[in-house]
Amino acid sequence: xxxxxxxxxxxxxxxxxxxxxxxxxxxxxxxxxxxxxxxxxxxxxxxxxxxxxxxxxxxxxxxxxxxxxxxxxxxxxxxxxxxxxxxxxxxxxxxxxxxxxxxxxxxxxxxxxxxxxxxxxxxxxxxxxxxxxxxxxxxxxxxxxxxxxxxxxxxxxxxxxxx
Numbered sequence: 627x628x629x630x631x632x633x634x635x636x637x638x639x640x641x642x643x644x645x646x647x648x649x650x651x652x653x654x655x656x657x658x659x660x661x662x663x664x665x666x667x668x669x670x671x672x673x674x675x676x677x678x679x680x681x682x683x684x685x686x687x688x689x690x691x692x693x694x695x696x697x698x699x700x701x702x703x704x705x706x707x708x709x710x711x712x713x714x715x716x717x718x719x720x721x722x723x724x725x726x727x728x729x730x731x732x733x734x735x736x737x738x739x740x741x742x743x744x745x746x747x748x749x750x751x752x753x754x755x756x757x758x759x760x761x762x763x764x765x766x767x768x769x770x771x772x773x774x775x776x777x778x779x780x781x782x783x784x785x786x787x788x789x
Contacts, residue, residue, distance in 0.1 A: 638694045645690035648716035649682060652723035659727040667784035672777055685767045689716075692753055692763040699757045708752025715745035719771075722778075732782030732789025739775045746771055 656678075663675045693712050696705050719742060726735035746768050754761025782789045 634698060637697055638690075641694040641697065642687075642690045644713070645686050645693065645716060648720045649686045652720035653682075655720075655723040655728040659723075662727060666781050666788065669777070669780045669784070672781070681770060685770055688763045689767055692760040695760040695763070696753050696756050699760075705752075705756055708749055708756065711745055711749040711752055715742055715749055718742040718745060726778065726789070730789050732778075732785065735789075736775070736778050736782055739771065739778050743768075743771055743775055 660675050689712075693709060696708055696712075699705070702709055718738060722735055722739050722742060725731050725738055746764065750761045750764045750768060753764060
């Protein structure tokens, strides 16, 4: 849709900024979460806290590229539904960290991640219909959030007095 190189670069930077702002909003809630995470009873398959930052950085980059590809292919107006779904799931993504780490609401965090998971599936479907590679780029995120949902549930169940 965007036919100038400058417009395409500007669009890419825009999607990167939007995506990483959402990631940063969630990261603010988890700044002091390392000690809290270490105190929680976790399942044996839970990764160490040091894994989350690098994984999320790669996932946010892939997500931004996917959104940019859809935007570039059709523009915002013609791809409104999948791009709005993308933005909504970004908001829920950041909110989960606040619910779980800052506010320590395990049940609410788990319910929210289920809604997030559904929005991710809808986003992937919408992206895939416009540009298959954009849908593919969202699959690692889908896999990680699926894992995170299971981990969230397991930790919440093991820590009823804390979460």
